[in-house]
Amino acid sequence: xxxxxxxxxxxxTEGAIVQIxxxxxxxxxxxxxxxxxxxxxxxxxxxxxxxxxLEEKGRFSxxxxxxxxxxxxxLKELQMKDSASYLCAVLAGTALIFGxxxxxxxxx
Amino acid sequence: GAxxxxxxSWVICKSGTSVKIECRSLDFQAxxxxxxxxxxxxxxxxxxxxxxxxxxxxxQGVEKDKFLINHASLTLxxxxxxxxxxxxxxxxxxxxxxxxxxxxxxxGEGSWLTVV
Numbered sequence: 001x002x003x004x005x006x007x008x009x010x011x012x013t014e015g016a017i018v019q020i021x022x023x024x025x026x027x028x029x030x031x032x033x034x035x036x037x038x039x040x041x042x043x044x045x046x047x048x049x050x051x052x053x054l055e056e057k058g059r060f061s062x063x064x065x066x067x068x069x070x071x072x073x074x075l076k077e078l079q080m081k082d083s084a085s086y087l088c089a090v091l092a093g094t095a096l097i098f099g100x101x102x103x104x105x106x107x108x
Numbered sequence: 109g110a111x112x113x114x115x116x117s118w119v120i121c122k123s124g125t126s127v128k129i130e131c132r133s134l135d136f137q138a139x140x141x142x143x144x145x146x147x148x149x150x151x152x153x154x155x156x157x158x159x160x161x162x163x164x165x166x167x168q169g170v171e172k173d174k175f176l177i178n179h180a181s182l183t184l185x186x187x188x189x190x191x192x193x194x195x196x197x198x199x200x201x202x203x204x205x206x207x208x209x210x211x212x213x214x215x216g217e218g219s220w221l222t223v224v
Contacts, residue, residue, distance in 0.1 A: 042201050042218040096142050096213060100151040
């Protein structure tokens with residue numbers, strides 16, 4: 001079966017660094033996505049990893065280890081607007097499967 | 109950047125009626141589109157994978173006769189909720205796989221359906 005795990009909730013303070021982990025077990029792997037979603041809105045694309053290693057994009061970085069079935073999203077210099085749900089998704093074959101999402105709360 | 113447009117953004121319909129939601133890729137071709145529904149405070153649940161020119165692949169537990177999906181062209185997929193009931197009220201979101209982009213997937217804005 002398909003299984004994607006990520007923590008349900010995380011809290012952090014402004015200016016801090018937070019790492020959101022995602023582990024997956026899927027039948028097939030064609031890449032891993034991270035999305036940000038604010039309440040009541042559609043997800044916004046953050047990153048895509050298909051090869052092992054770290055992809056850096058501004059304040060956000062994403063890491064993938066295919067052998068471990070593991071990824072993380074790293075958010076630096078946190079801002080209040082980063083409070084949102086972060087979704088890990090795996091493209092397994094032709095289906096994009098989502099984890100349950102991690103709600104990140106950033107406080108001042 | 110790539111844009112996926114979803115219409116309508118919100119719709120209210122009476123119980124027993126049908127409603128159609130469109131998903132368009134505005135500036136790229138999409139061989140594959142995905143349809144999701146999302147209940148409040150929950151993650152996205154994949155309903156079906158829609159492939160241009162062929163039948164959609166439905167996830168387990170999704171009634172294909174109730175949620176009709178048509179992907180007639182490389183830029184348009186439609187989801188029709190037939191004989192809608194209040195429990196079908198949800199946020200429906202589509203996404204499109206930009207053909208030839210190395211699996212870059214873009215989301216529509218979502219459609220809020222309320223069945224009264």
